[in-house]
Amino acid sequence: xxxxxxxxxxxxxxxxxxxxxxxxxxxxxxxxxxxxxxxxxxxxxxxxxxxxxxxxxxxxxxxxxxxxxxxxxxxxxxxxxxxxxxxxxxxxxxxxxxxxxxxxxxxxxxxxxxxxxxxxxxxxxxxxxxxxxxxxxx
Numbered sequence: 001x002x003x004x005x006x007x008x009x010x011x012x013x014x015x016x017x018x019x020x021x022x023x024x025x026x027x028x029x030x031x032x033x034x035x036x037x038x039x040x041x042x043x044x045x046x047x048x049x050x051x052x053x054x055x056x057x058x059x060x061x062x063x064x065x066x067x068x069x070x071x072x073x074x075x076x077x078x079x080x081x082x083x084x085x086x087x088x089x090x091x092x093x094x095x096x097x098x099x100x101x102x103x104x105x106x107x108x109x110x111x112x113x114x115x116x117x118x119x120x121x122x123x124x125x126x127x128x129x130x131x132x133x134x135x136x137x138x
Contacts, residue, residue, distance in 0.1 A: 002035040003074030004051060008082050013061070018054035022075055024068050025049060025126075033070055041069050044079060046122035048130055060085065060133065062126040065119060081123065088127045097124040 004019040006012075022033045025047025044066040052058045066079030100121050103109070109117060 001074070004053070004077070005074070006049075006051075006077040006079075006082070008079050010081075013082055014051075014053075014059075017057075019074060020052040020054050022051035022077075023049070024077065025063065026068065031068070033068075033075055037070050039071050041067065044068055044077070046119065046126045048126060048133070049077065049079070049082070060130060062088070062123070062130040064123040064126075083127055083130070085130050085133075088131050090128065090131050093124050093127050093131075097121065097128070100124065 002019045004014050004017045004022060006014040019035070024031050024033065024042075025045050027043045027045055030047075031042065044063060046064050047062075048060055049063045050058070050060045061079075061082040061084055063079040063083075064081045066077065068078075069076040100117055103117055104114070104121070107113075
């Protein structure tokens with residue numbers, strides 16, 4: 001069986017679930033993974049992670065950076081954060097995005113602060129995109 005394990009530092013999102021396919025926001029672009037995929041290890045960027053389980057359950061999450069390992073047994077995803085559409089407060093996210101974008105525009109940031117702020121902006125934009133996708137399916 002092709003299994004999915006998906007976790008953040010705070011929670012196990014999915015553990016040993018039978019996987020049909022998964023799409024991850026890999027470093028070089030979206031990566032579609034099906035059973036039989038060649039083994040690999042890749043870093044993940046902020047974006048939308050989507051998967052279908054064999055039982056028909058389909059899920060999408062906005063994730064921040066992380067790692068994805070593909071083996072003949074399945075897929076292991078470790079992400080810094082993962083938010084389902086229903087857990088996202090769009091007003092809070094938009095307000096936070098404005099603060100972070102303003103920070104880039106007006107503050108003098110060192111390389112570490114600049115990278116952290118850019119990553120935070122990418123994560124917030126992924127959350128906004130995920131909520132927007134949910135509205136388009138109705």
